[in-house]
Amino acid sequence: MKQLSISGFSSTCSQMILGSDYFQPSIQQQVDTLLDAYVDVGGNVVDTAHGYRAGESEKAIGLWMKARGNRDRIHILTKGAHHDANGPRVNAEAITSDLTDSLQRLQTDYIDFYALHRDDPEVAVEPIIDILNEHIHAGKIRAIGASNWTHQRIQSANEYAARNGLIGFTFSSTNLSLAEPNMPRWPGCVSADEATCAWHQQTNTPLFSWSSLAAGFLTGRFTPDNRDNEEIVRVYYNELNWQRLDRAKQSAEHKGVTLAQISLAYVTNQPFPTCAIVAAHSLEELYANRAAVDIVLSAQEVRWLESGKR
Template sequence: MKYLHIHGVGKEISRLIMGTGDLRKLEEPELTMLDAYIAAGGNTFDTAHQYRNKEIILGQWLAEKNLRDQVVILTKGAHHDDGSPGPRVNPQAIRKDLTESLERLGTDYVDLYALHRDDPSVAVGPIMEELNEHIRAKRIRAIGASNWAFHRVQEANEYAASHNLIGFAFNSPNLSLAKANEPRWEGCVSADEETCLWHASKQLPLLAWSSQAGGFFSGNFSPDNRSEEEMVRVYYSENNWERYRRAVILAEEKRVTPIQIALSYVLHQAFPTCAIIGPRNPEELQISMQSMNLLLTPNEIEWLDLKKEEFAQ
């Protein structure tokens, strides 16, 4: 496993982050998957208040294994569809969601806390003031944003810097080799070229969700297969099929699979990245581990992303 550091967190963070969105209950095969992740050197779990019982399951498992002090928990709050309808990016919702997340997880702090959605009509000042209250109370170690446009992240950090507050230490939008035609879910943000350039200039860590584009590079999809409506809506485009074609070519050369090429692409950006993954079994976890150790050159990255017509062999 490889790791990176996020300011404020006392532990190194594994670059492959285990998603918990598919956790259903505290028994096999979920336990096998979590155990395999820890055995592989993984130590970071992604969850959210909006996932409801997923936080409870994760918290119970960590308690049973006595692992809380050894792992990093990333949870999120202030989702629009969590509780009262409409935008919920405000101090009251943040306070409520964080309090309930801590109770569900059975812990008195989370290592990483992100706002699950944004409401651009809300000023960043009260949001950063509220989050810093929880940092001072040691309920949060580091704060970040999920599904915020990069200019809003910058605005929030500029406010924090000018008011002697702690700013966002990470960002967590969607980032994958396949580019989304439109948001996968309402209010979601994908990292476009401008966002990536901004991250490169700031060197702000990016924790990518849907890092494997919902399995777009798995070989289970084709331009003629339009049975999966969400995949067609979000990822089917001429440019993405060309990216897939190039991933196949490079995978054959490196004797790996296209989906491993796609995950390695996320982990070889010009700024620190982690990939949130959702393997269904230990075998899929090993495939992701191999992707993490698969080297891609900057030239290959640009070629995969259609920025070059050819790459040097």
């Protein structure tokens, strides 16, 4: 599987990252089967979060790693400091509390990739970078990133880190897909627009894309006449996306692959480093996603999928 190098990180990470938002110990056998297969096909990064299934996702991954004794070969991407009913939580206390919980649930003493799950633009970047660096120096975190932060905020944080001899964000995790959203799916979600992609290309900052298939819109399950899913209609129904979907279908037919595979290949063939975070509920889905990572799209093909122009 294609691998990416992350600045300041001693190992490489697979371009397909396995999502685990539905994992929990009550389905541990299914979790173990999928994780075993993911490793067998060359994957080494598992995405989770403090808030997924109220911590059950992290617990299931921890049980699997303990049973397999493979912690040194698996890179954990987990996220914390997500806002909740008590309001914004991008602060030192919440970050430390969530990190401590995640380490215990995962049965490990360090996190490979730690990201802040949501931003709070009202909070200055300086204390955020300070507390994350404390945890880096304590050996609890290997690399830090931002999930659902704008590139402007990440740039500000990294400029502060550079001025003060600190470690800045070395990856971002926003939504990137062939389908452009009309609006955020949930409050605080950030999708990569043209300016964001240009910044990633300029800085060579890796982007770990969540919802690369646009919540299923890019699998072909939806049509303009089917308006049963209010969220998908609200976020993804627009003429540009139907045109892009049609071109993706043409490309998939030409290459002898599926629509979903072409859509994932769009994410992994950007002019800057990218990984696609994709969940799988079966081995069939896992293997199909794995095959998508090997699809090569030229810059001309990517441009055609976006605009219809060669």
